[in-house]
Amino acid sequence: MGSIGDVRVVCLGEAMVVLRPEGDQSLAEAQTLSRSVGGAEANVARGLAALGVRAAWVSRLGEDPFGDVVTDDLAVRGVEVEVQRDPDRPTGLYVKEPAPGGSRMHYYRTGSAAAAMDADLLDRPGVAAALASAEVVHTSGITVGILEEGSALVARLLELRDELGFRLSVDLNWRPALWTERSITPLLDLLRAADIVLLGADEARAALGVCTPDELRELLGERPRLVIKADSHAAGEHDPDGSAAHVPALQVDIVEPVGAGDGFAAGYLAALVDGVGAVGRLRQGHLVAAGVLAATGDHAAPPAAGVRARLLDCSGDDWAAIRVSAVGIDSPVLTSQEARSR
Numbered sequence: 001m002g003s004i005g006d007v008r009v010v011c012l013g014e015a016m017v018v019l020r021p022e023g024d025q026s027l028a029e030a031q032t033l034s035r036s037v038g039g040a041e042a043n044v045a046r047g048l049a050a051l052g053v054r055a056a057w058v059s060r061l062g063e064d065p066f067g068d069v070v071t072d073d074l075a076v077r078g079v080e081v082e083v084q085r086d087p088d089r090p091t092g093l094y095v096k097e098p099a100p101g102g103s104r105m106h107y108y109r110t111g112s113a114a115a116a117m118d119a120d121l122l123d124r125p126g127v128a129a130a131l132a133s134a135e136v137v138h139t140s141g142i143t144v145g146i147l148e149e150g151s152a153l154v155a156r157l158l159e160l161r162d163e164l165g166f167r168l169s170v171d172l173n174w175r176p177a178l179w180t181e182r183s184i185t186p187l188l189d190l191l192r193a194a195d196i197v198l199l200g201a202d203e204a205r206a207a208l209g210v211c212t213p214d215e216l217r218e219l220l221g222e223r224p225r226l227v228i229k230a231d232s233h234a235a236g237e238h239d240p241d242g243s244a245a246h247v248p249a250l251q252v253d254i255v256e257p258v259g260a261g262d263g264f265a266a267g268y269l270a271a272l273v274d275g276v277g278a279v280g281r282l283r284q285g286h287l288v289a290a291g292v293l294a295a296t297g298d299h300a301a302p303p304a305a306g307v308r309a310r311l312l313d314c315s316g317d318d319w320a321a322i323r324v325s326a327v328g329i330d331s332p333v334l335t336s337q338e339a340r341s342r
Contacts (some may be wrong), residue, residue, distance in 0.1 A: 007056045007130040013041030013143040014114035016092035017066040037073040038298040047266025049078035056080035056130040060113040066091035082126040086113035119156035138169040145178030172199035174207040197224040245278035253325035259298030264289035290324040
């Protein structure tokens with residue numbers, strides 16, 4: 001591990017402890033719950049680290065055992081952790097209840113330590129050092145959605161972006177429950193200020209009322225690069241200069257969809273900072289997302305570097321033939337051992 005000044009991507013947002021019944025038991029039936037760590041930006045940081053990109057995760061946590069669980073989990077996965085600990089506010093929690101087609105989520109985050117994130121968080125010495133070295137800072141609509149009224153976190157983040165020159169990446173990550181009693185104006189302002197906006201076409205329609213590249217460009221302005229995911233069909237990258245690239249999604253035997261969008265963001269951003277072109281960025285986003293879709297948790301180990309390289313460079317026909325499952329990756333360009341290795 002290097003110094004905090006070696007960080008290439010900073011992820012800013014809430015992490016929570018996740019509890020889930022073992023197997024397919026309902027919450028009412030379960031006697032024990034398995035424990036993990038989730039949260040959009042933490043998932044992205046973990047994914048980046050697994051892809052070999054130095055990443056830091058910045059947030060606030062309660063001064064409680066769940067806060068220790070979060071920091072220990074991310075640190076052991078190679079993520080640099082820079083947090084404020086709050087003696088009065090708790091670490092957030094959510095419970096996943098098995099349901100047809102995935103999981104039903106029960107969130108316990110109201111009044112969490114992360115909801116009190118403010119400008120001072122970004123001026124802490126460790127955070128400032130990470131931001132100074134970062135090529136990209138990544139956050140999401142969830143972050144602005146949980147912030148308490150009067151927070152200057154986003155305003156300070158934009159000041160630092162202009163001062164330090166990093167690119168700001170924002171994943172829409174639409175959560176309707178966060179916006180039922182408040183205006184989405186802060187969310188729109190963040191999206192318009194971003195350098196990169198990642199969003200699903202369906203969630204864009206639900207949140208913003210538009211979903212096509214032209215409609216989104218008219219709404220969000222000329223600054224952001226738009227990375228639009230059309231569910232299981234394709235993802236497209238649309239630059240302000242009018243250039244665009246499209247890559248079909250992979251065939252996946254889906255186990256659970258939660259966390260797949262964070263996997264896509266991790267794969268895409270890792271390729272971005274490594275200087276990979278548009279098609280390779282989109283392919284790596286799909287590849288990491290597919291691994292998460294085929295797993296029971298919010299994240300999954302990405303394919304080995306050699307496997308990724310072969311898949312990112314394969315022909316369009318070979319890309320279309322790839323199928324990802326819990327067993328591994330079925331592809332004409334991989335050996336049977338590589339396929340099992342994921």
